[in-house]
Amino acid sequence: MKWTKDHLYNGFFLILIAVLSTKPGKVFFTRLLAMGPTVIEQSEQKYTGDMHWELIGLNTPNFRWEQAKGEVVFVNFWATWCPPCVAELPSIHQLYLVYNKKVKFVFVNGQSWPEIQGFFKEQNIDLPSFQQGSPTPEILQTQRIPRTFVIDRNGNIVIDEEGAVNWYSESFRKLLDELITQ
Incomplete structure (x- = not known):
């Protein structure tokens, strides 16, 4: 032939x-x-208000949303079996290593801690992981993962991304720096 x-x-x-x-x-x-995230126009941003959301820490202390008041918050819904979630984790981990003292990172996963822990060990990463302790507030509910919200110090959702994103892009780090200093 x-x-x-x-x-x-x-x-x-x-x-x-x-x-x-x-x-x-x-x-x-x-x-x-994967591209960098898109910032929501200020007139389109939603206010999270006084949400009541409790999370059970798997490798970190439990968390209540009230604890994040006045902080920049990075909320990511993900799973170990989700290819887009796995694809964006290296950039998230890089971001976490640089910004974990300046930004509150919340990684929500419905899997068991042994599954997550084994995955983290395999990937050589460690991120503060949580499971739901109370229902997710409506404004943060999602049907697809990965889904990430970045919330500014005033409680406004500045970024709402679905799918894999390069979270360590220069433009996103610049935005985070601006949000932190506001």
Whole structure:
């Protein structure tokens, strides 16, 4: 059989489809395509108000939303089995290492601590992880993951992103620096 251009293209696309059907392939291509987050126009930002939300700390103390008053908060809903969640974790981890003393990070996951802990060990990361202690406030509810909210010191949702994002982008770090100094 003589190989033609069509055979090569078809072979390439079959290999691409095979790679994309695996979790590592999905993670790789999602990470490759991830962009920085988009800031919500000030007139479109929603105010979180006096939310009552309690979270059970898995590797960190329990958390009540009232504790975050006046702080910049990064809330991420994720799971270990979710390829886009896994794809964005390296950039989130880098961000956490630099900003964890200036920003309150809240990572919400419905899985058991042994599952999360094993995943963290495998990925060589550690992030403050929580499970729901009370229902998620309506303004932060989501049907898809990953879903990330960045809330400013005044309680306004500045970023609401669904899907994998490069959270360590220069533009996002600049925004965080501005939010911290406000």
